[in-house]
Amino acid sequence: MLKIPVGRLGEWIHPRYGRIKMTQQMFSEMIDNFKKQTIGRDPFIRIGHDKADDPTFGSAKAEGWIKELVQEGEFLFALAEPTNDEVAKMVQTKQYRYASPEYQENYRDKETGSLKGAVLEALALTNEPFLTRLPEARVLADPPDTFYLDFEEVGYMEKEILEQVKQTNSLLSSFTAKLSEWFGRKEGKDRESEDGNPGKGSDEGKKLAEYEARMKQLEEENRQIKRAQREAEIDRKLSEYTAKGIPPAILQQVRPILLADTGTEVIKLADGKSLTQSDQIFAMLDAFPEESRVKLGQVGTQVEPPEPDSPEAVKKLADEDMKALGFTVTSDGKYVLSDTRKEA
Template identity: 45%
Template sequence: MLKIPFFRLGTWKHPAYGDIKATQTFLSEMMDNFKKNVLGREVFIRIGHDKGSGETFGGAEAKGWVKELKQEGDVIYAFTEPATPEDEKLVKDKRYKFASAEYNENYTDRESGKKVGPVLLAIALTNEPFLTKLPEAIVLAEQPDLFIMDYQLLSEDKGGKEKMDILEMLKKLSETVTGFVTGQQKTNEDTTKALAEMKVKLEEAQAINIKLSAAADNSESERKLAVVESQVKDMVAEGIPPVMVEQWKQLAVSEAGSSTIKLADGKEMTQADSMKAMLLAMPKENRIQLGQKGQQGGDPTEAEKIKLAADEDIIAAGGRLDEKTGKYII
């Protein structure tokens, strides 16, 4: 694709045509008439202002076909498809650096007979343009054939259906981006549509990511609860009063339980582990024996259940049970 500057804002004094004035209105009307195809045919690129050496009109050979006009700053550019690779090399090898417009200042529409303003007829490649201070014509860099997004970073053996949905969505997004990059010489309407589709794909992928994050958080919470429940059973088996173990459990499953404290020796320990260590350091006489909990003789009777509840309350209050007499000591 060639990018050929052929007109700009300014004023020039031509020896044959008099003053050439290119105002913004003039340039805008020329681009608008091109877009409406007022000329009724494609605008072509020729070498110099050669009308052709043949006996019939229209013998000038096309070196390219103009697909779009676009203004950048003060300059209008013609985005042109070369007729052959050799025609592209004329610009690429800098054999022709500049261009000159052929236009009708107030063109008469051949169908309506009305005057429609400035219409571009052709563009000549030349090294001696009359308009001054035009940029050089250039060959646009070739667009890559494929734009690859690394959607395979998410492995297919992890994450289940939700991650597979993301893989498929990112794959489609990659294809959308590829189409956008390789086809960005299309009209502005096509470009806007492609960008809108990309935005929708990104929003959908973001929604699934949020869902996966929530699922991961729930899974982690369930794993943490299972670990704590296992420790609860071990602590009760060690004779730690259940009411105290239950209080420890509430701390262990909370965010506060995960926070750390620094010990005197410089080591760090979580709040939950610190409280657990204190409970396990409880003197033996303050713990509940296995026989008291009915774990040695099958299910406890109603009387045993009442006795166990009383034992737990006394111990929780700081008392203890005399193992020889069975009496409470406060």
């Protein structure tokens, strides 16, 4: 299976198509229309966009068929089944590292004529995508039915936490074995004091005290690791809600509540089901009204500024210069001299 980027949330200025926007609504429509097979066929993978070598319309061969569209954070990916080993090898050896989508923003149904929203029609492998800062295409080595957990996307802190968990579990196992060995021994002269307890001055008594102190230390380390794991998981989920437009101020308010939730406080519902406090908060965030969500342009990181020589930037500079010369800019973009009312 191939995992190929379709796009990311953001805006770009295209020399031919003008302003290109990829929004959460567009990604949701693409995924929904893919599941419904709105275009009446499966979208496919091709090499590049150029159709000049095709002798007839529609003769472009499929290098792979898209089986699923999935969103991970701000990125939309296509999971595709290659039709030949060669295309998988080209992706694996990085002969093709990126991709460029072929899509319609508002597809018109060929049978009913109704508008269906954004649809993905094809995906072209290329090393010159117009969309910037996309992840690389890659080959998933496992069978198609496997659930993929991409270890490359695990952050440094999460890797460190996982390593600490392994070390702690190993130490706990060693400690348990030592205790079993100690308690399994026969009673000795220096093992018991006059009151029947291990002698504080004996070797066994000292070892037991050391093990008890180490046990308390391991338990505290284990609690810290669990807290760090919980914090990393909460931050990952909140970053997904940020990409969906939930105001950051609200997410900052719910973060301490989510971190404090241990899962022991369960809310009983009328239908007999139960929800934890965290489940209830996530359900409230999912139901947040679309009209109240933050637009991508307000977030600040997803939108790229216009290029210095873009038409928008040039027009803005021209407007400022004309205003300085005494002209007024009309609503249709024309310049009018204030005293003579002549159009420039």
